[in-house]
Amino acid sequence: MTDVIQATKRDSTGTAATIRLRRNGLVPAVLYGHGEANEHLAIPATQVKSLLRHHSKMIKLTGDVDENALVSEMQWDALGIEVLHLDLIRVNLKEKVEVTVAIETHGEAAGTREGGILIENLHEVDIRCSAGAIPENLVVDINDLHLGQNVTASDLQLPEGVELITPGDTVIAHVETPREEVAEETEDGLGAEPEVISKGGGEEDDEA
Incomplete structure (x- = not known):
């Protein structure tokens, strides 16, 4: 299944910029591959949650970019609840992945x-x-x-x-x-312990 994702380009990167993005309900992402320049993107958190529900690997990016991309990696928070960052790889729909x-x-x-x-x-x-x-x-x-x-x-x-x-x-x-x-x-399966018969038992022991 391919989800359609609205992406906007972001000029600012770094910790402060990503914190502001998340406060505004956006998830930072980077698009790379096919020998083209990396694109730093912002994706609505609601659409990322939809992506997770559908278990989608392939997405169609629209908005500031028009690309087919494969979800390569997701970075989660310490509790494994919220997605903090997405890595996306440009792909041709016919190429093997x-x-x-x-x-x-x-x-x-x-x-x-x-x-x-x-x-x-x-x-x-x-x-x-x-x-x-x-x-x-x-x-x-x-x-x-x-x-x-x-x-x-x-x-x-x-x-x-x-x-x-x-x-x-x-x-x-x-x-x-x-x-x-x-x-x-x-x-x-554990029966009674077998009786142990000592060596040299009998009358000779009695006479000793």
Whole structure:
């Protein structure tokens, strides 16, 4: 999904200037790449929040600049609540890019009906595709996932033209036996201690 973002150029940089921007409901950003000069921009915080809700990687910049850009990096505040700065890379929609996308599990693991617990080991993977065809997320079906089994990155449903970079054998999710049951089975397997028979026992010991 591509979000349309209104961007204005900013002449002032530095700590004081960025503080003023944020007070006015704007987020500082820098646009670079393709051998062109860096552009220092200001983007409405409301549009950045919309970008986060949509999990968008690609954006269309309008206003003072007219560019397609890839969200390269976001700088967050200490609490991880507010975005403080955006790094944007100019892209051609047909060029190949490497990005990280979220994983979405579909269905209900059969193993959970067998007494197991679904553990999600991975929430995102790295892919390569054209900039104009970045998927919002990748789906993996877990309906046939039984107790003791797992699904890996190679089980993801990849749209046409999308190449997986994350190793295919990386575990995305698995179903395991609850730890309480494992502990009980271990305790049940512990019998009484075997009787110890000392060497040289018997009548000879009695005569000693």
